[in-house]
Amino acid sequence: MTVNQDYLSRIGTLIRDARQHSGLTQNQLATQLGTSQSAVNRMEKGQQNMTLETISKIGSALDSELVGLGTSGPSHLRVHGETTLSGEIDVKSSKNAGVALLCASLLNTGTTVLRKVARIEEVNRLLEVLTSIGVKATWLNAQNDLELRVPARLDLASIDAEAARRTRSIIMFLGPLLHREGAFQLPYAGGCDLGTRTVEPHMTALRHFGLEVVATDHNYQASTAAGTGPRRPIVLTERGDTVTENALLAAALYDGETVIRNASPNYMVQDLCFFLEKLGVRIEGIGTTTLRVTGRREISTDVDYAPSEDPIEAMSLLSAAIVTRSSITVRRVPIEFMEIELATLEEMGFRYDRSEEYAAENGQTRLVDITTHPSDLRAPIDKIHPMPFPGLNIDNLPFFAVIAATADGQTMLHDWVYENRAIYLTELTKLGANVKLMDPHRVLIEGPTRWSGAELICPPALRPAVVILLAMLAAKGTSVLRNVYVINRGYEDLAARLNKLGARIETFRDI
Secondary structure: OOHHHHHHHHHHHHHHHHHHHHOOOHHHHHHHHOOOHHHHHHHHOOOOOOOHHHHHHHHHHHOOOOOOOOOOOOEEEEEEOOOOOEEEEEOOEOHHHHHHHHHHHHHOOOEEEEOOOOOOHHHHHHHHHHHHOOOEEEEOOOOOOEEEEOOOOOOHHHOOHHHHHOOHHHHHHHHHHOOOOOEEEEEOOOOOOOOOOOOHHHHHHHHHHOEEEEEEOOEEEEEEOOOOOOOOOEEOOOOOHHHHHHHHHHHHOOOOEEEEEOOOOOHHHHHHHHHHHHOOOEEEOOOOOEEEEEOOOOOOOOEEEOOOEOHHHHHHHHHHHHHOOOEEEEEEEEHHHOHHHHHHHHHOOOEEEEOOOEEOOOOOOEEEEEEEEOOOOEOOOOOEOOOOOOOOOHHHOOHHHHHHHHOEEEEEEEOOOOOOHHHHHHHHHHHOOEEEEEEOOEEEEEEOOOOEOOEEEOOOOHHHHHHHHHHHHHOEOEEEEEOOHHHHHHOOOHHHHHHOOOOEEEEEEOO
16 A cells, blocks of 8 residues: 555545544535535545545534644644653533533523633534624633623524534524524534434424424524423433433523423533522422423523533543552542442442542532542453443443453443444554454453554544543553544643643644
8 A cells, every 4th residue: 555545544534433423424424515425435445535625624524623724734642651640630620511501601691600611622612603693702811711791682693603513512502592582593513413313302302392493404493482381291202411401491491380301410410400590590309300490581690600520521530540550639529420430440449549528619519539549450240331320421431441451351341322432442452452342332341451552543532532542641652643633622631731640742733
């Protein structure tokens, strides 16, 4: 294979993975690009020459920074391995809660101040959308406090469609907007067709408030019936986090009582509930699967709220310590959303100390500080699988892949929620792990692993991408992780923060 063919093949693989992660077929991507399905097929097989402009256009369509025109290209990480970490680190505020609260700000025509908001790409895209429709957003200080002022009348005709299509959170605008607008249009990310698993539950919940949505030409065409509210309890067909949040956002501006059953009690939903209470919305059953919401016809109040810390980032940092056999202190861990993970790790032999509990800045969430100790791990007796809260968090499951690879014995991971996400965990084999794909949802991991450095292209799935980075910290020699935009979407300055603990990670771009 020539050098040119090798690069085309690697780019083709990246395009295919990003397309599948976006939920697009080859034909749908071809339509967005103005080309044929056969041309997309050749691109993914590395059989099609492409200009930088074409690659950039594909990257925009798939929300993947395949190449950056006008810059020196996408960002990569060079990791010098066999790292031992030390020191202390604080867990940052919840990314998923921050996203929900940005959407919830649309309910309030007063001034909303959110404290310590994660400055990640997902948040940046949402802010671009909000400001394009008239919301005034101001970063107040270096602590990432954010002030939002929502006008009485939104300019939805001026919405930044490109930014909207780059965030899957745009669907959570439906809940707050259905009471404010008689009819409106929202862009949606490619692949999110009505009737699919990720969208239909939202429609089922929001129809109780008079919302009707038709998908046409990559947009949601929404119409509402004023004053409509639930005549009976809303029963969610799946206990999804964003579905529950959308129902809450709709209920908040309904002047009546809404009962939501099979609701998610997960961390971001609880943060949203606490925020809505500060807006004057009454909510009973926070932390349970039945929520009773008494909304308000109008909300115009000045509110100041600090979302709690992110349990997924906490798991990331603990995993970094476990894989590198390091002793660090991870501060401000939201313990009630980590208890199953820690119990599972204890069964595997993980040793740690934890402080007494204390309250987060929202006054509700319980936090602890955890100090890790180098531990000889063994495989668990049973498989590891996620469950809705209070079970093991779906987003924390991938971290057990790199942890299990350090343990003695065989571990089965069952990712029953996401199609094909488990496939990305097999990339750990390129760093020396023994990971066998049993089917699209299950992997069998045998340890312990003698990690060795390698060069990999970052998978398009956020958590598996971070898992690979953590394995590189433990690997002998130097590793390169290319195109890390997906990590930047969900983590703020992760490489720099790990470096403060003793990691040696360099950020670079191709010239």
